[in-house]
Amino acid sequence: MSEQELKALRLRIDALDEKVLELISERARCAQEVARVKMASLAEGEVPVFYRPEREAQVLKRVMERNKGPLGNEEMARLFREIMSSCLALEQPLKVAYLGPEGTFTQAAAMKHFGHAVISKPMAAIDEVFREVAAGAVNFGVVPVENSTEGAVNHTLDSFLEHDMVICGEVELRIHHHLLVGESTKTDSISRIYSHAQSLAQCRKWLDAHYPNVERVAVSSNAEAAKRVKGEWNSAAIAGDMAAGLYGLTRLAEKIEDRPDNSTRFLMIGSQEVPPTGDDKTSIIVSMSNKPGALHELLVPFHDNGIDLTRIETRPSRSGKWTYVFFIDFVGHHRDPLVKGVLEKISQEAVALKVLGSYPKAVL
Numbered sequence: 001m002s003e004q005e006l007k008a009l010r011l012r013i014d015a016l017d018e019k020v021l022e023l024i025s026e027r028a029r030c031a032q033e034v035a036r037v038k039m040a041s042l043a044e045g046e047v048p049v050f051y052r053p054e055r056e057a058q059v060l061k062r063v064m065e066r067n068k069g070p071l072g073n074e075e076m077a078r079l080f081r082e083i084m085s086s087c088l089a090l091e092q093p094l095k096v097a098y099l100g101p102e103g104t105f106t107q108a109a110a111m112k113h114f115g116h117a118v119i120s121k122p123m124a125a126i127d128e129v130f131r132e133v134a135a136g137a138v139n140f141g142v143v144p145v146e147n148s149t150e151g152a153v154n155h156t157l158d159s160f161l162e163h164d165m166v167i168c169g170e171v172e173l174r175i176h177h178h179l180l181v182g183e184s185t186k187t188d189s190i191s192r193i194y195s196h197a198q199s200l201a202q203c204r205k206w207l208d209a210h211y212p213n214v215e216r217v218a219v220s221s222n223a224e225a226a227k228r229v230k231g232e233w234n235s236a237a238i239a240g241d242m243a244a245g246l247y248g249l250t251r252l253a254e255k256i257e258d259r260p261d262n263s264t265r266f267l268m269i270g271s272q273e274v275p276p277t278g279d280d281k282t283s284i285i286v287s288m289s290n291k292p293g294a295l296h297e298l299l300v301p302f303h304d305n306g307i308d309l310t311r312i313e314t315r316p317s318r319s320g321k322w323t324y325v326f327f328i329d330f331v332g333h334h335r336d337p338l339v340k341g342v343l344e345k346i347s348q349e350a351v352a353l354k355v356l357g358s359y360p361k362a363v364l
């Protein structure tokens with residue numbers, strides 16, 4: 001390519017960037033107007049709701065439907081995700097607590113869902129994320145809820161039994177683990193590998209094959225594992241890209257998870273009810289009396305009404321020995337007439353039924 005051609009193309013890019021800049025600014029001014037309208041239409045004592053997950057899901061879906069390339073749909077939606085995140089920050093900077101420390105997959109999930117224009121706060125434990133949200137110190141919390149290889153995150157499920165929380169969104173992340181070492185690590189003398197217990201389990205076969213005699217040490221998070229390795233010459237960590245970048249570690253082996261489709265699902269928790277978008281999911285907790293056929297009774301109304309169950313999990317109820325609660329996710333919104341009917345039917349049979357929330361299905 002000649003120098004002249006390159007120059008001409010860069011001039012075109014400069015002109016396009018100017019247009020993009022003007023359009024983004026115009027969009028941001030529009031968001032400011034939206035904030036003004038929301039404030040003006042408040043009833044006495046009502047608090048304004050700036051963050052609208054149902055609208056955000058619609059915007060991102062529309063972008064993906066209309067995108068003609070060459071950028072892929074997900075790439076384009078990620079760009080719009082960030083534009084919307086910045087527009088929302090002009091209306092109200094959101095505060096989001098997540099399972100920390102910095103560099104965890106939960107932080108990556110929070111950024112994927114809310115974008116980077118939020119004030120994020122790392123918490124030391126899942127229960128602390130719940131408490132921070134319940135105390136009103138942040139607007140939303142982000143916690144992991146299930147992994148495709150290792151199953152449910154029980155701390156999260158149990159926290160729902162203790163706190164009154166509304167689920168307002170979900171996000172799924174493909175989880176890639178790497179074996180990370182620091183500058184001073186002697187790679188032929190590794191005698192200890194740190195990681196979160198779930199991540200060690202997700203890489204069990206790889207570890208058995210490559211480091212069968214090395215001690216595996218479970219720590220509170222992958223980011224904590226990465227942090228420890230930084231100053232140790234005989235240890236390595238299993239963690240993801242964010243932690244590697246944050247602690248300046250290098251990858252000794254990449255993508256070492258046993259299953260290539262290893263993914264984790266995260267939930268956004270808060271106190272805000274989300275209206276229907278037409279493509280929603282609902283999460284409920286149900287406890288049934290301890291009698292034969294109770295689970296069958298619980299599932300029949302879903303089957304009879306053609307409602308898709310996406311997950312069912314059982315946990316001890318904590319209120320009596322050998323009594324259980326069921327965590328159920330299904331497709332639909334609790335305001336849909338069909339779903340309403342099913343929930344009414346179940347509540348006639350159940351000891352207790354709680355709707356944790358209805359929220360748009362993950363778009364990204």
Ligand SMILES: O=C(O)C(=O)C[C@]1(C(=O)O)C=C[C@@H](O)C=C1
Pocket residue numbers: 031034035050051052053055056059083084085087088091
């Ligand atoms: O439509 C709204 O209610 C807005 O506040 C605008 C906007 C956007 O930038 O598109 C910003 C924040 C909301 O969470 C949803 C959408």
